[in-house]
Structures are given as structure tokens and as C-alpha cells.
Amino acid sequence: MPKFFDLSINKNCEKIVLTGENAHHIGKVLRCRIGDSITVCDGKCTDFVCTISDISKDEVFLDVQKTEKCKEPSYEAVLYQALPKGDKTELIIQKAVELGVRRIVLFSSQNCVVKFDKKSVNSKLERYNAVSLSAAKQCLRGIVPKIEYLPDLDSVLEDISQYDKKILFYEGKNTVFIKSIIKDKMPKSIGFIIGSEGGFTPKEAEKCALKGLDLAGLGDRILRTETASLCALAMLMYEEN
Template sequence: MPRFFVPITNIDKGTVIITPPDAVHIGRSLRMRLGDDITVCCQAVEYTCKILTISDERVVCRIISKERCESEPNVQLTLFQAVPKGDKLDMIVQKAVELGASRICPVLTTRCVSRPDKKSFAKKLERLNRIALEAAKQSGRGIIPRVCQLMDIQQAADELGKCEFPIICYEGGGINLSQVGLTENSTIGVFIGSEGGFDPKEVELCREKGAAVVGLGKRILRCETAPITALSIVMNLTGNI
């Protein structure tokens, strides 16, 4: 069943209003008709709806039932990702959303080869958030994870430290993820380095903020492989895979 996301302001008195560009997509691309069923998501709640009216400006649906989205993890996970070269971040965002991340925060670290400034990186955010939206639809998420503005290492360390379980994955080794003591219904931050890994001073900064320094095995993983590996393990340890 087609899945769409709306803000809470578009839900009122048993009806849901879908606006462009999704309204156009429903009528023109999907060629849906009055009476067709559709799934609408808002704040991790799934609404099963029936289409009442269709136009390019708005699609009005009647709510048939609603329930919490079962595909949403029982943890809120933020991925802090050092900016990689090329278009690797596109794939990292896509896979992080599929695996259950709630937020992705690109970070400019000391060893990043790609060094965009905040102004030029801001132009990429629209594409990255569009990738997150499409991944959320494809994987059946109940929310649209957000890709944040570019952070520096101090901002990232501060934000990481706010999580109940802050984690930095260090190529120099550390404890096993299973030793962190992750629990359900918690906030988790996972920090992954770029192609050059982390400067030891960055690891120490995060440690001072309360982060657990963990290793991902004896092999050195590529910067696009490490987040997929770490998030998969975290979701498994918290009962989400």
C-alpha cells in the first residue's frame, strides 16, 4: 500500500489532507482513484485511510484506523558521521534510515578529506533529506529521519554527550558494542569517522563527554561500511533486528 507522510496539522476530525508534491504523485503517477486505500504516517503513527477526493492541490482521505508504526525502533539513534569523499554520504544516509536511525548528523573532523564549508554543504541538505524521505517510505518507517546541518567536532561531541549511550567507533580499538550495556527505550549516539579515521584528540574529547570507545573488530572497515555495521549491531542488541 502506498505510504505518505504528513504533519500533524494535516490531520483533523477523522480526515487527513495530503498536499503537493505527494498529491500530484497520487493522482498523476500512481493513478489512484476515489475509494483506494492509502497509508499515511505522522509522528510514528500509521493511519489506514480511504481516498475521498483527489486533485493536484490536495488529496482528502478518511481515516479508517490508526496504530503505532511497528517498524519504528524502540530506541532513538543518532548517527554522527564524519563527512566522506564523493557521494558516499548519500548511501550512508539511505542505509542509516533503513536500519532505524532517527537522525543523521554530518560532522567535519580533522581527517576529513572532503572539507565543505557550511554554506556549500547546506546546498546538499535538500538532496540528503530527500534521500532520507525516500528511504523512510521504502523501508516502512513511521517518521522521516532528519539530516542535520554540518557540525564541527566540538558541536558533535557536545551533542553526542547528551545521549544516554554515547558511542564513538574507533579504528584504534576499544570495548565491544555488547559491553556498552545498551537498553531499550533509550537515546543512543554513534560516531563514525571518515576515510582517515579519528585523530586521538577527537576520541579523547568524546570520551570526556562520556562516550564509550568501541571497536568493530580486527579488520579496518571503510567509512561507508562502518555505520552500517555499527547500526546493525546496535539494533540487534536492542531487539530491533
């Protein structure tokens, strides 16, 4: 059943009207007809199972049949991703959304080749949030993870302090496995930092450790940045279940 998001839905509504891109996709791309079923999510983990009662050029009218709670991870996972090269960012966003991330924060570290300038940040974030929305529809998420940007590691360390567990994934020595950090109980929230292709400098790792972050490894091999972020999320899924 096709799924769409409408963040303006009233929790107790009996009818929904979709417009804009949602209406275009339903009518012109999927070619849905009156009587067809679709799901609309409010972005707050509630699905509205609906049937189409009418379709016009710019609007789709829906009758709500029932509501269902979406299945989301019991923990809040937040990925702080140092900017990678090329088009890897979109891949990371897409797959991280599939793997249950709640929020993604992009940032620049010392070894990042890519840098965002002030003029391009908003347009890039608009594109990246569209990728997140598309992925959330495809994998039937109950929320749309927000994509944000912070200028540097210091800003990241200030932001990550709000979470119960704070992890830097680092390829250096004296790291531990994620299982020993989580131990027997999954925390309510986890913020974790992944480096770009050049990783983190020893000084950056030391700064994170001094701020109370656990330094964790992902095994004996050096993983690509796009692999590392997804590997970390997959490990969290495994530990939850």
C-alpha cells in the first residue's frame, strides 16, 4: 500500500485532503482511482489507513478507515556524519533512514575534503531532506528523519551532549566494541560520530574523549565512511533485538 506523509494531519480527523506533490504522485504517477487504499502518516508515528473518495487535478480526497501506530526503534539514534566526498551523502541518508536513524547532522572535521559554504547550505539541506522523505516513504517509517548541518566538531560536541550515550567511532587504538558500551540495557538515546574518508586526527579523538564520549571501533578492517555509518546503525538494531 503506498505511503505518504502529511505533517498537518489532526490526530482525530476522519477526512484528509492531499495536495501538491502528494496529489500529483497519487493521481499522475501511481494512477490511483476512487476506492483505492493508501496510507498517510502524520510524521509522529501514527498511520492513517484511507480510501480515496475523490480525485481532482490538484487534490486527492481521502476517507480515514482506521489508524495504526508505526513501529519505530525503541531508542533514538542520531548520526553525526563528517562530510564525505562525491555523492556518498545521499546514499548514507537513504540507507540510514532505512536502518532507523532519527536525525542526521552533517558537519566539517579537519580531514574533510568537502566544505559547505553559506550560500549552498540551505539548498543542499533541502535536497537532503527530500532524500530522507523519499526513503521514509519507501521503508514505511513513522517519522521523517531531519537532516541538519553544523559547521565544526566543537558544535557537534555541544549538540551531542543531550543524548544518553555518546560515541565516536574511531580507527585508532584503545577503542572498545559497541556491545561493551551498551552492555545489558539499550539507552533511550544514542548520538554517534562518523568521520569522513580521512578519519579523525588524534587531537580530535582526544577532544571527544575529554568531553566524555566513548571511543568505539568497528572491527579490524578500515571501513569506508559510508560503510561505517551504516554498520554502526545495523549494530544498534542487532543490540536492540
